[in-house]
Amino acid sequence: MKYLWWTTQVLCLLISLFFFVFGVDLIxxxxxxxxxxxxxxxxxxASFIILISLTLTLVFVIKMIRVYRCLKPSKAQEERS
Known part of the structure; x- marks a missing residue:
């Protein structure tokens, strides 16, 4: 189930990057x-497409970083083990 979330986030990130490239080509x-x-x-x-796609890219990257930090064990937990 957790791999489905990561796959969805990466897919959404790639789609938003595609629309960024499309917006640049359109402009x-x-x-x-x-x-x-x-x-x-x-x-x-084209400017609107670029704005929305970069905003969505930023949102997906921030979400993935936050989840990765929560899943990564902290140094205090590693020292106890």
């Missing part, structure tokens, strides 16, 4: 557009 593509309205709309949409 680069926005600079090739000729219509100013399309440029502005694509630019802000």
């Amino acid at each position: 680069r593509g926005a600079y090739g557009l000729d219509d100013p309205f399309s440029f502005i709309m694509t630019f802000f949409a």
Whole structure:
């Protein structure tokens, strides 16, 4: 059961990193557009995608670090054993 949680977290992390790369590619593509309205709309949409994906990446990494620290035995417990 615990491996399912780690697998889910890593999968969500990879999905959020995919959307980050997609957002960067979209923002680069926005600079090739000729219509100013399309440029502005694509630019802000790509910025929003990047913002959300980086936020989710940060959340998943922080969750995994917290759980890893809780599972890792402390030095005081190792000295008692």
